[in-house]
Amino acid sequence: MRSSSRKGFGPFVVLAASVVLVCLCGKAARGASEQEVKEFIGKIQDGNADVRYAAWRSAGQVGAPAVAPLGELVASQNRGVAKAASEALKTIAHHASRPGATAERKAVSAELVKLLGAEKPLVTRVKALELLAFTADDEFVPPIARLLNDEKLREDARRALERIPGRASVQALMEALSKASEEFRPFIIHSLGQKNAVEALDALVGCAESSSRAIAVAAYKAISRIEGIPTRRPQPAVGQEELSKRERGDVADAFLRFADRRAAEGDSEMAVGIYRAIVARAQDEHFKCAGLIGLGKVGSAAEVGALVSCLTDESLVVRRVAEEALVSMKDPGVNAALEQAMQTAAPDLKDAIAKVLAARLAVPGGKTDK
Numbered sequence: 416m417r418s419s420s421r422k423g424f425g426p427f428v429v430l431a432a433s434v435v436l437v438c439l440c441g442k443a444a445r446g447a448s449e450q451e452v453k454e455f456i457g458k459i460q461d462g463n464a465d466v467r468y469a470a471w472r473s474a475g476q477v478g479a480p481a482v483a484p485l486g487e488l489v490a491s492q493n494r495g496v497a498k499a500a501s502e503a504l505k506t507i508a509h510h511a512s513r514p515g516a517t518a519e520r521k522a523v524s525a526e527l528v529k530l531l532g533a534e535k536p537l538v539t540r541v542k543a544l545e546l547l548a549f550t551a552d553d554e555f556v557p558p559i560a561r562l563l564n565d566e567k568l569r570e571d572a573r574r575a576l577e578r579i580p581g582r583a584s585v586q587a588l589m590e591a592l593s594k595a596s597e598e599f600r601p602f603i604i605h606s607l608g609q610k611n612a613v614e615a616l617d618a619l620v621g622c623a624e625s626s627s628r629a630i631a632v633a634a635y636k637a638i639s640r641i642e643g644i645p646t647r648r649p650q651p652a653v654g655q656e657e658l659s660k661r662e663r664g665d666v667a668d669a670f671l672r673f674a675d676r677r678a679a680e681g682d683s684e685m686a687v688g689i690y691r692a693i694v695a696r697a698q699d700e701h702f703k704c705a706g707l708i709g710l711g712k713v714g715s716a717a718e719v720g721a722l723v724s725c726l727t728d729e730s731l732v733v734r735r736v737a738e739e740a741l742v743s744m745k746d747p748g749v750n751a752a753l754e755q756a757m758q759t760a761a762p763d764l765k766d767a768i769a770k771v772l773a774a775r776l777a778v779p780g781g782k783t784d785k
Contacts, residue, residue: 447477456484459499460491467499474503475510478519482507482526486543490536501542508546524550528558537567544571551575553583560587569599577606585612592618601633608637616645623649623669632662635669644676648685655696667693667702674709683713690714691721704736711740716748723756726767738767742774750775 458470488500511523530543562572576584607615622634674689693706725737757768
C-alpha cells in the first residue's frame with residue numbers, strides 16, 4: 416500500500432518542489448519571510464514523506480530564518496520529521512557554503528551557534544556542530560571552543576574545529592591541548608596534525624616526550640603530517656619495547672619525516688643522527704632501509720661503519736640497500752673509510768666491501784679520494 420501511495424504522489428512531488436523552488440529563488444541572501452518559513456516548516460512536519468522530501472530538498476533557498484525552528488524539529492519524536500529537519504539543516508548549511516555567499520554563510524553560522532545553548536537538546540547541539548564545520552570561520556570559533564570542556568560534546572566540537580579554516584581554530588585547539596584530560600589529548604593532537612598546524616609543532620614535540628604511550632604516539636603521528644620543522648628533536652620517554660608494532664612504525668615514520676625535512680633545510684647533522692638511530696633500532700625492514708637511504712644521501716665518511724655493518728644483515732633487501740647507499744655517498748673520504756674497514760673485516764664482509772669499492776670506482780666521482 417505504501418509503495419503505491421508514494422507512486423501516486425509522484426507528479427505532485429515534482430510540482431511541489433518546483434513551486435517551492437520558484438517562489439523562494441533569489442530570496443536566500445535576505446532570507447525567506449516569516450510566512451514563507453512557516454509554510455516551509457509545515458511541509459517539513461507534513462505527514463506525507465513525499466512532501467517532507469520536497470521541502471528539505473528546497474531548504475537552501477529558505478536559508479538562515481529556518482535554522483532555529485529546524486533545530487527544534489531535529490529532536491522531534493517523529494522520526495520522519497526529525498530526519499527531514501536534519502536534512503533540511505544540512506541543505507541550508509551546504510547551500511550557504513557555496514563560493515561567493517559570504518553574507519549568507521555568516522547568517523546561517525550565527526543561527527547555528529544559537530543552537531549550541533545548554534538548554535537545547537543534545538541531538539540539536541550535535542547537529543549544529545556538525546554543520547558549523549562547513550559554515551563557520553574565525554568569528555564563530557569561541558562558542559565552539561568552549562564545548563571542548565563538555566564531555567558530551569567535546570568530540571563533536573573538536574571535529575568542527577578541525578575543519579574550520581583559519582588561525583582561531585588552531586589557537587583554540589592549542590589552548591585546549593594543555594587543559595584536556597589525558598584521555599582526550601590524543602584526539603586534539605590528531606586534529607592539530609590534520610590541520611597542518613605548524614605553530615603547534617614545538618608543543619607537539621613536548622607531547623611526544625609524554626610518559627603516556629597514547630599521547631606520545633599521537634604526537635609523533637601529528638608531527639609527521641605537518642609540513643614544518645620543530646626547533647628540536649623529541650626525546651622519547653616511552654621505550655620502543657613498550658610500543659606495539661604499529662606504534663613503533665608510527666614513531667619511526669615520524670622520525671624519518673623529521674629527518675628528511677631537516678636534511679632538506681641543510682641540517683644534515685641532526686638528520687644523520689636520526690637516520691643512524693633508525694638503522695640501529697628499527698625492527699621493521701622497511702624503516703631500516705629508509706634510514707640507510709637517508710645516510711647514503713647526507714651521511715659522511717663517519718657513517719661508513721654503520722652502513723658496512725648492514726652489508727651482512729640477515730635480510731637480503733637490507734644488504735642490497737646498504738650496498739646502494741654506500742655506492743651513492745658523495746663524501747670524498749668514503750673510499751678511504753671503506754678500505755680501512757676492509758682491513759679488519761671477516762672474509763664475507765671483506766668481499767661485500769670490495770664489491771662496493773669496485774662499484775664506487777666505476778662511477779663518476781668514485782675516485783675523488785684516491
